[in-house]
Amino acid sequence: MTQAAIVAGVDGSAGSERAVRWAAREAVLRRAPLQLVTAMVTSRAAWMPPAFFTLVEAEAAKKVDAARLIAEDECGAGSGVQITTSVLHESARPGLIKASKDAAMLVLGSSGEGESGVAQLLGSTAIALAAHAFCPVAVIRKHSRSVQSRARVVVGVDGTKNSEAAIAEAFRAAALRGAELVALHAWSDFRMSTAFTDVDLSWETVSAAEEAVLAERLAGYAADYPDVPVSRAVVRDSPLPHLIAHSRQADLIVAGSHGRGGFTGMLLGSTSAALIEHAHCPVLVVRSRK
Known part of the structure; x- marks a missing residue:
């Protein structure tokens, strides 16, 4: 039976970096796989050239690749944590709720950049995801200290x-x-x-x-x-x-x-x-x- 992963939302912001680092440490503690997820809206307007969506998808891939490097650094060599990445072709909120169905935990940053960013989670978005997810949801606050700083x-x-x-x-x-x-x-x-x-x-x-x-x-x-x-x-x-x-x-x-x-x-x-x-x-x- 496949072990449920810890899923971290990624959008390239400082908030999502905090979420990725915390999720990586949690994956080490729980000996769980780590999945890094970002979202991109793929609805096409008639006036948008195909090249636009190619650029958007490339940018999304760049974000999760950068997050993977951060997670690998946080996990450390020899941790044994399996890290995967994925790009959701839909908006962040419904995409993350779906991802939570098979997750051990959903980890989110408390703030982000851009209206559609996964980590822009102050206020109603964080509350909605915490309320509707199928698994426990960790929200990593901006002023949070390291998990290892206090016991x-x-x-x-x-x-x-x-x-x-x-x-x-x-x-x-x-x-x-x-x-x-x-x-x-x-x-x-x-x-x-x-x-x-x-x-x-x-x-x-x-x-x-x-x-x-x-x-x-x-x-x-x-x-x-x-x-x-x-x-x-x-x-x-x-x-x-x-x-x-x-x-x-x-x-x-x-x-x-x-x-x-x-x-x-x-x-x-x-x-x-x-x-x-x-x-x-x-x-x-x-x-x-x-």
Whole structure:
């Protein structure tokens, strides 16, 4: 059975170079193949000469060839990582979503050059790809540091089954890096679903219950990864500011999405969408399990 590849989006920008370098290091860690992908729109207008498309295709090939050299340098001699390149003859967003069907991970830069560039992923494009891809999506932020600079992975845990896939991926990422795992669970001091049943409970009681929820969510995975040190953090607040703060000292932050289909903002979740735009380290978005 062929091993699924890590797929990195390429457009020749600084953002895509960051994505390629990060993806190459991740391929080494996971001992996975690496596929470098760029896109070119091939719809023809009557007035466009055939030579125009020849030039466009040559430019696309040049971009992935340059990315391959970067990836080979990042992987290092003797890594054993198989690197392939491909040019998609369609626009970047649908092309990358299709490529994600057979991928282990999709890796994207957080900014790029040109409206059709694969790596121009600030805002709605990054959020759409993270929401609709069939595999985990890593978005490499402009201010991200090297994966090897610090040994810490952070995961957001919402206390429901929606975060189980993210927890599993976070434990795996921490184990591969020899990293500490920080699991953060944020709970609000007002929830409509419990507003009329919890009014007589003390905050200490509720806090203890939330800590128990977090411990329960982590228990099985901690047993599977006994060598991964785990720190638990429970806060009575919105998760976003705390996750962003933790991202300053992290190699990777892992967040869940709700799965594919539906309205993108609700599908991905406001926290994951905001992390893509504001985190200080790479963000890995993982679909919830069905």
